[in-house]
């Protein structure tokens with residue numbers, strides 16, 4: 001009985017590695033999603049939404065069965081019909097499926113799409129790494145020209161620049177599947193005599209996925225990787241030519257980049273150009289108490305995984321010229337990238353980068369008494385329809401608490417209706433800056449407010465759109 005009681009009392013808790021997005025963070029999310037949508041529109045990308053659940057085989061075939069994502073990180077289960085399905089761990093596989101399934105190969109090429117939404121990886125949670133996280137991604141299917149590679153990197157680079165986030169663009173080419181086969185042999189040869197110095201995961205990688213030996217975060221493995229053969233020396237003529245042209249385009253766009261021969265990416269579908277965006281090192285001052293607590297908790301549990309200096313990229317991508325064909329479509333070159341939104345927001349906050357926030361409301365509608373409340377409820381709707389940016393607190397009875405709300409919301413004016421105003425057909429306007437109150441005819445309120453707000457530079461009331469994008 002006692003045990004039952006204690007059980008009842010336990011409050012439900014969020015799953016590990018998951019995160020609630022609270023109202024105070026809304027401005028970061030709306031800022032980023034608006035920027036992404038604007039960017040997509042400018043460069044001619046159409047929005048695509050694919051389901052969060054897909055057949056498991058889609059990811060196994062595309063991402064690769066020996067990758068960490070498929071082997072250890074997928075949320076996979078049988079549905080009620082007995083089919084094995086998985087929560088999507090990334091977006092590219094679904095885009096390729098949709099491209100083939102909807103016959104997009106018959107549309108004018110290239111097909112350019114973008115997405116923004118949640119993805120799921122049963123990874124070890126730590127700072128900036130979650131089990132449910134959001135990505136926005138851009139994909140171009142049906143075009144092999146190197147200018148596309150450079151332009152895609154530029155889009156992402158400019159995005160970070162415009163936000164004010166210093167990043168370093170890491171670039172590499174991993175060539176064609178043939179190149180990689182030859183290169184992997186050379187890698188295994190190199191590591192054979194050094195196997196004892198490798199971590200346990202890398203020992204397994206030697207047979208399963210040798211290229212992942214290069215980006216292991218263990219210090220000893222990193223040291224060994226420094227002298228490992230470099231893929232750039234194995235590129236065939238075509239891949240080499242392609243890569244040189246990509247770099248030339250980046251140079252002419254004056255986009256700084258670092259050639260990183262150890263950048264291999266963690267998903268099997270890549271070929272040719274690969275790239276990542278790393279945040280420039282930054283020592284955060286004091287993070288919020290809550291965040292600190294959360295990070296401390298995660299670090300305690302995942303001590304082995306939370307190594308200082310381990311690189312967490314903000315975004316990454318590359319060519320996947322063979323994936324459409326591998327999934328049953330015709331030969332279709334393609335390229336794309338995705339960025340992690342939580343990581344982006346974390347960097348923005350750590351660096352105290354200002355993001356626009358929604359405009360404070362201009363007018364608070366306050367009421368005293370039931371009749372006034374009814375009248376104000378209608379007035380609020382009318383003002384909102386007319387494009388005024390209004391606030392209210394109709395469940396409150398006292399004027400004092402409503403004025404507190406009005407102050408908190410930093411309105412310019414409060415309009416008040418009480419018993420007297422109901423009888424007289426008037427309304428009181430209080431200028432919140434100087435406290436001066438004036439009674440006006442209720443029917444003249446809207447033109448009067450428009451006039452007053454114009455003095456504050458609030459424009460376009462009837463044309464709407466006076467309520468966004470004010471800097472902090």
Ligand code: HAM
Pocket residue numbers: 089090091092121123128129130131132133134135137138139266313314315316317318335336337338339340341342343
């Ligand atoms: P990815 O490198 O696996 O690539 O993920 C892209 C970004 O998603 C990462 O750089 C990171 O910011 C974010 N991310 C990944 N895992 C987590 C996590 N557990 N928690 C928080 N953020 C995370 C892909 O997903 C490819 N589909 C990108 C692509 C598109 N390649 C071609 N087209």
